[in-house]
Amino acid sequence: MTRTVLIVDDSLTVRMDLAEAFEAAGFRPLLCxxxxxxxxxxxxxxxxxxxxxxxxxxxxxxxxxxxxxxxxTATRDLPILMLSxxxxxxxxxxxxxxxxxxxVGKPYxxxxxxxxxxxxxxxxxxxxxxxxxxxxxxxxxxDSITSREELKTALERSGYDVITAASGEQGLRLASAHxxxxxxxxxxxxxxxxxxxxxxxxxxxxxxxxxxLLLTASEEQGAxxxxxxxxxxxxxxxxxxxxxxxxxxxxxxRTAGTAPGAASSLSSPKRILAVDDSMTYxxxxxxxxxxxxxxxxxxxxxxxxxxxxxxxxxxCILMDLLxxxxxxxxxCRRIKASPTLRNTxxxxxxxxxxxxxxxxxxGTxxxxxVAKSNEFDVLRARIQAQMxxxxxxxxxxxxRDQLLHSELEAAEARAARExxxxxxxxxxxxxxxxxELEAFSYSVSHDLxxxxxSIDGFSQALxxxxxxxxxxxxxxxxxxxxxxxxxxxxxxxxxxxxxRISRAEVNRERVDLTSxxxxxxxxxxxxNPERVVAVQIERGLIVNADPGLLRVxxxxxxxxxxxxxxxxxxxxVELRTQTQGEDTVFVVNDNGAGxxxxxxxxxxxxxxxLHDAADFPGTGIGLATVQRVVDHHGGRIWAEGKPxxxxxxxxxxxxxxxxxx
Amino acid sequence: xxxxxxxxxxxxxxxxxELTLRAFRSSKVLNEIVVVSDGVEALDYLFATGSHAxxxxxxxxxxxxxxxxxxxxxxxxxxxxxxxxxRTRRIPVVxxxxxxEERDIxxxxxxxxxxxxxxxxxxxxxxxxxxxxxxxxxxTNQPAGM
Numbered sequence: 001m002t003r004t005v006l007i008v009d010d011s012l013t014v015r016m017d018l019a020e021a022f023e024a025a026g027f028r029p030l031l032c033x034x035x036x037x038x039x040x041x042x043x044x045x046x047x048x049x050x051x052x053x054x055x056x057x058x059x060x061x062x063x064x065x066x067x068x069x070x071x072x073t074a075t076r077d078l079p080i081l082m083l084s085x086x087x088x089x090x091x092x093x094x095x096x097x098x099x100x101x102x103x104v105g106k107p108y109x110x111x112x113x114x115x116x117x118x119x120x121x122x123x124x125x126x127x128x129x130x131x132x133x134x135x136x137x138x139x140x141x142x143d144s145i146t147s148r149e150e151l152k153t154a155l156e157r158s159g160y161d162v163i164t165a166a167s168g169e170q171g172l173r174l175a176s177a178h179x180x181x182x183x184x185x186x187x188x189x190x191x192x193x194x195x196x197x198x199x200x201x202x203x204x205x206x207x208x209x210x211x212x213l214l215l216t217a218s219e220e221q222g223a224x225x226x227x228x229x230x231x232x233x234x235x236x237x238x239x240x241x242x243x244x245x246x247x248x249x250x251x252x253x254r255t256a257g258t259a260p261g262a263a264s265s266l267s268s269p270k271r272i273l274a275v276d277d278s279m280t281y282x283x284x285x286x287x288x289x290x291x292x293x294x295x296x297x298x299x300x301x302x303x304x305x306x307x308x309x310x311x312x313x314x315x316c317i318l319m320d321l322l323x324x325x326x327x328x329x330x331x332c333r334r335i336k337a338s339p340t341l342r343n344t345x346x347x348x349x350x351x352x353x354x355x356x357x358x359x360x361x362x363g364t365x366x367x368x369x370v371a372k373s374n375e376f377d378v379l380r381a382r383i384q385a386q387m388x389x390x391x392x393x394x395x396x397x398x399x400r401d402q403l404l405h406s407e408l409e410a411a412e413a414r415a416a417r418e419x420x421x422x423x424x425x426x427x428x429x430x431x432x433x434x435x436e437l438e439a440f441s442y443s444v445s446h447d448l449x450x451x452x453x454s455i456d457g458f459s460q461a462l463x464x465x466x467x468x469x470x471x472x473x474x475x476x477x478x479x480x481x482x483x484x485x486x487x488x489x490x491x492x493x494x495x496x497x498x499x500r501i502s503r504a505e506v507n508r509e510r511v512d513l514t515s516x517x518x519x520x521x522x523x524x525x526x527x528n529p530e531r532v533v534a535v536q537i538e539r540g541l542i543v544n545a546d547p548g549l550l551r552v553x554x555x556x557x558x559x560x561x562x563x564x565x566x567x568x569x570x571x572x573v574e575l576r577t578q579t580q581g582e583d584t585v586f587v588v589n590d591n592g593a594g595x596x597x598x599x600x601x602x603x604x605x606x607x608x609x610l611h612d613a614a615d616f617p618g619t620g621i622g623l624a625t626v627q628r629v630v631d632h633h634g635g636r637i638w639a640e641g642k643p644x645x646x647x648x649x650x651x652x653x654x655x656x657x658x659x660x661x
Numbered sequence: 662x663x664x665x666x667x668x669x670x671x672x673x674x675x676x677x678x679e680l681t682l683r684a685f686r687s688s689k690v691l692n693e694i695v696v697v698s699d700g701v702e703a704l705d706y707l708f709a710t711g712s713h714a715x716x717x718x719x720x721x722x723x724x725x726x727x728x729x730x731x732x733x734x735x736x737x738x739x740x741x742x743x744x745x746x747x748r749t750r751r752i753p754v755v756x757x758x759x760x761x762e763e764r765d766i767x768x769x770x771x772x773x774x775x776x777x778x779x780x781x782x783x784x785x786x787x788x789x790x791x792x793x794x795x796x797x798x799x800x801t802n803q804p805a806g807m
Contacts, residue, residue, distance in 0.1 A: 454676035489782035
C-alpha cells in the first residue's frame with residue numbers, strides 16, 4: 001500500500017531532499033511550495049495520508065493552513081508533522097496548540113522525519129492492520145557491503161523484504177523505525193559489534209522479542225558462547241553456505257513466533273527538551289544529541305519550557321540550574337508537581353560542581369544531576385540510563401495494569417457466568433414447577449372427577465330405578481347428593497381454568513369484542529330461555545388481545561351480570577366503553593343484586609363470595625379468573641356496586657403492552 | 662373383514678363401565694358390548710392375540726369407545742396402533758375422557774379419533790351423550806367398506 005505524503009515547504013532544497021527520502025521509504029511524495037498550492041493539492045487529492053508542513057511560507061502562515069485542515073471535516077484527522085526552525089520556540093508551541101501531531105525542528109535529519117512520519121501513521125492504524133499491512137521485513141546489519149548485498153539478494157529471493165544497515169548504531173535505529181520481523185547481524189563490526197547490538201535490543205521493551213541471528217567468524221574461539229550470552233536466538237558461521245544460513249534463519253523464524261511489540265521502542269526517535277538560557281550551549285547540545293538520533297526541543301527559559309510541555313510530550317528533560325526568570329529549581333519543582341509530567345526523567349545541568357545545588361536540585365525532584373561540559377559522553381550515558389529507567393517503569397506499570405485488567409475481566413466473566421447459571425437454574429426450576437403443576441391439574445381433572453361421576457351416576461340410577469320405592473325424604477337426599485357432586489365438579493373445573501389461565505401465554509390478535517360478547521349473550525339466552533334480559537352491547541369494540549382469554553373474561557362478566565339479575569324485574573345487562581384520561585375503559589353493568597362496597601376488596605380473590613349460594617350459585621372463582629386475564633394483558637380491573645342497585649365492573653386492555661409470561 | 666354389531670368399550674373404571682352400559686340400555690342401544698379394562702387387552706381383542714387368541718379375528722367391532730387413562734398401555738397408544746394396522750385402520754373410535762384438556766382433544770384427533778366425548782359428571786348428560794353416540798355411529802354412520 002503506497003502512502004501519499006504532502007510536503008509543503010518554500011525551500012526547493014528541503015522539498016527535494018524530503019521527496020527523495022520519502023520515495024526511498026516507499027511513499028508517494030506530493031510537493032507544494034506555498035499555502036495556495038497546498039490547498040489545491042488537498043482539494044484535488046483526497047487520499048493524502050500525511051502532511052509535512054513548514055511554518056513560514058511565502059503566501060502566509062503554515063499554522064493558518066493547519067487550522068484550516070483541522071476544521072474541515074474531511075481532513076480533521078489527517079496526521080500533520082510541522083517542520084520549522086528549531087530555535088523558534090513560539091512557532092512550535094503555536095503549531096502544537098493548533099493540533100499538529102508532531103513538530104520537527106530544522107535543521108532536520110531526513111531519515112528522522114521519515115521515521116516520525118511512519119510512527120504517526122502506525123499510531124493511526126489498529127495494531128492488527130499494521131501487522132498485516134507490512135510484509136515480513138528482515139533487517140540485515142553488516143559492515144561489509146559485499147556480504148550485505150549477498151544476504152539481501154538471497155533473502156529477497158526467498159520472499160522477504162530486506163532493509164540493510166552498515167553499522168550497529170544505524171541498525172538499531174532502523175530496527176525501531178521499521179520494526180522488522182527478524183534481524184541478521186554480523187558478529188564482527190567496527191564500533192558496536194553484533195553481540196552489542198543484540199544486547200541493546202534485549203534491553204529495549206519493544207524490541208526484545210525480535211528474533212536475532214548472529215553471524216560468527218570461525219577463527220574466533222568461543223564465538224557461539226558470546227552470541228548466546230548476548231541473547232541471540234540462533235547463530236551461524238559466516239563462511240557457511242548461503243542455503244545453510246537461510247535454512248537456519250527460517251527455522252528460527254518458525255520457532256520465534258514474533259509479533260511486533262506494542263510498546264514504544266526505547267530506540268525509536270526520542271525527544272529531549274533542553275532548557276538553557278545560553279543559546280550557544282543549547283546549539284552545541286542539540287547538535288550532539290541530534291547526532292545520536294534524538295529529536296531535540298529547545299526552550300530558553302523555565303517559563304518557556306513549561307509552556308512547551310503543555311503542548312508537547314518529551315521523553316527526557318535537560319534543565320539548566322541557573323537561568324533568569326523562575327530558574328531551574330522552581331521549574332523542576334513545578335514539572336514534578338504535575339501528574340502528567342512527573343514521570344518524565346529530568347536531568348539538572350549546572351556549570352559548576354556545586355554540592356549544595358546538587359542536593360537542592362535532587363530535593364526538588366530532579367532524577368539526575370550532571371556537570372556541564374562540552375564533552376557530552378557522560379550526559380549521553382546519563383540520558384540513556386534515565387530513559388531506560390523510565391522505560392522499565394512504564395513497562396512495569398503496563399504489566400501491572402494488564403494484570404489488573406485481566407483480573408477484572410476474569411471477575412466480570414465469573415460474575416456473568418454465575419448470574420447466567422443462577423438464572424438457568426431458576427428457569428429450570430420454574431419449568432419443573434410448571435410441569436409439576438400441569439401434571440397435577442391433569443390428574444385432578446381426570447381422577448377427581450371420576451368418583452363424582454360415580455356418586456352422581458348411581459344417585460341418578462337410584463332415583464330412576466327405585467324412585468317409586470323411596471319416600472320424599474330419601475329422594476330429596478339423593479337430589480342433594482347429586483347437587484353436591486355437580487357443584488364440586490363445577491369447582492374443579494373453575495379451579496383448573498383459573499390455574500390454566502395463570503399459566504397461559506397471551507397471544508394477542510385483533511378481536512371483535514362486540515361480536516364475541518353477542519355470542520356469549522346468545523349462549524346465556526339459550527341456557528335460560530325463560531329469562532327476559534335486555535342486553536345492550538356497544539358496537540364496534542375492537543381490542544388487541546388474546547381471543548381465548550377474552551372469551552373466558554366475557555363468559556364470567558356477562559355470566560355474572562346475567563346471574564345476578566335473575567331476581568330483578570326488567571333485567572338489564574350492558575357492555576360499553578368510556579374514556580378516562582388516555583385510557584379506554586370497558587364497562588360491564590347490570591341492575592341486579594349488586595354488592596356492598598365494603599366488600600369490594602375481596603371481590604377478585606378466589607373463593608370469596610358475597611352472596612348466599614342458595615340465592616346465586618357459584619364457585620367464587622370467576623372474578624379471580626377475570627382479574628388474571630386482565631392482568632395478563634397489562635390492564636386494570638375494579639368494580640362498583642350497591643346492594644340491590646346493580647354492579648359495574650370496569651377493566652382496561654392496554655393496546656400493545658407486552659404480556660407477562 | 663367382517664363387522665358385527667359389537668361395541669368395544671375400553672374402560673378400567675368399573676363404575677364408569679356400569680354407568681356407560683346403563684346409559685346405553687336406557688338409550689335403547691342393543692348392540693353387544695365387549696368390555697376390556699386396559700390397553701393391552703384392547704389390542705389383544707382387536708388383533709385376536711394373548712388372552713383373546715382364540716377369537717375369530719375377522720369379527721371386528723362396529724365402534725370402539727376408548728378411555729384415555731388406561732393401565733399398561735394408554736388410550737392414545739391404543740389408538741395409534743389401531744390406525745397403523747390395516748385391519749383396524751377404519752374402525753370408528755370415540756375417545757371418552759374425564760378431562761377436557763385441550764392437548765388430549767388435539768392428540769386424539771391427530772391420531773385419528775372420529776369423535777371426542779368428555780364424560781360429564783351429570784349422569785343425565787352422560788346418558789344423552791351415549792344416546793347421541795349410538796345414534797351417530799350405529800345408525801346414521803355407514804361403516805367404511807360395507
